Amino acid sequence: MxxxxxxxxxxxxxxxxxxxxxxxxxxxxxxxxxxxxxxxxxxxxxxxxxxxxxxxxxxxxxxxxxxxxxxxxxxxxxxxxxxxxxxxxxxxxxxxxxxxVSLPREIEGVLRCSNPNCISNTPEPAVARFRVENGGLRCFYCERMFSGELTDHI
Ligand SMILES: [Zn+2]
Missing domain, CATH: 3.30.70.140 (Aspartate carbamoyltransferase regulatory subunit, N-terminal domain)
Incomplete structure (x- = not known):
């Protein structure tokens, strides 16, 4: 150590x-x-x-x-x-x-999907959920990929 x-x-x-x-x-x-x-x-x-x-x-x-x-x-x-x-x-x-710290495989509820038409952004009770892929996050619902600076979405 x-x-x-x-x-x-x-x-x-x-x-x-x-x-x-x-x-x-x-x-x-x-x-x-x-x-x-x-x-x-x-x-x-x-x-x-x-x-x-x-x-x-x-x-x-x-x-x-x-x-x-x-x-x-x-x-x-x-x-x-x-x-x-x-x-x-x-x-x-x-x-x-x-x-x-370690990146989880999936994150839930900590940030919002950038796609305004995504079900997670409607009044439907869907909690924003993302799969962590190399260097980015993919929305579990609409498959939109966040790339580049994740920090801009947090
Ligand atoms: Zn989405």
């Missing part, structure tokens, strides 16, 4: 309890905050580091949220915009659990 380097990074702005999302592509931290529903009305203590030099990624962003654990839907959305992100669960100032 290449923990030494990571531990050093975490020491920069240590948190007692909460979640650290690391290895976010540079510039995408604000989208991660949006996924987490963090706005100017939020009361959580949040630290954001943007464009931190990274040997692995060139530059990366880091988001730390105190007293918060992520729910699976949030982790799925983060995986879409930051496929190499790592999530560190901190308790008592120690990394208790470290996990890599």
């Amino acid at each position: 290449k923990g030494a380097g990571n531990k050093k990074e975490l020491r920069v702005l240590p948190i007692r309890k909460g979640t650290v999302i690391d290895h976010i592509p540079g510039g995408r931290a604000l989208r991660v905050l949006r996924i987490l529903g963090i706005t100017d009305a939020s009361r959580e203590t949040v630290s954001v580091a943007m464009n931190v030099p990274s040997r692995q990624m060139g530059r990366k962003d880091i988001v730390k949220v105190e007293n918060r654990e992520l729910v699976p839907g949030e982790v799925q959305k983060i995986a879409l915009i930051a496929p190499r992100a790592t999530i560190n669960i901190i308790d008592d100032m120690e990394v208790r659990r470290k996990m890599k």
Whole structure:
């Protein structure tokens, strides 16, 4: 485990309890905050580091949220915009659990189909559902493919 380097990074702005999302592509931290529903009305203590030099990624962003654990839907959305992100669960100032996000085969309900005629966009009770294919998402209902920047749809 290449923990030494990571531990050093975490020491920069240590948190007692909460979640650290690391290895976010540079510039995408604000989208991660949006996924987490963090706005100017939020009361959580949040630290954001943007464009931190990274040997692995060139530059990366880091988001730390105190007293918060992520729910699976949030982790799925983060995986879409930051496929190499790592999530560190901190308790008592120690990394208790470290996990890599992974793209699921299918995602449900986290974003909408871009086809206005799709059944998932009608009053019919169909929850938006997508299959994850190389580099994109295909709508389960109308087969429309989202390609390019997934982040634009989140
Ligand atoms: Zn569709």
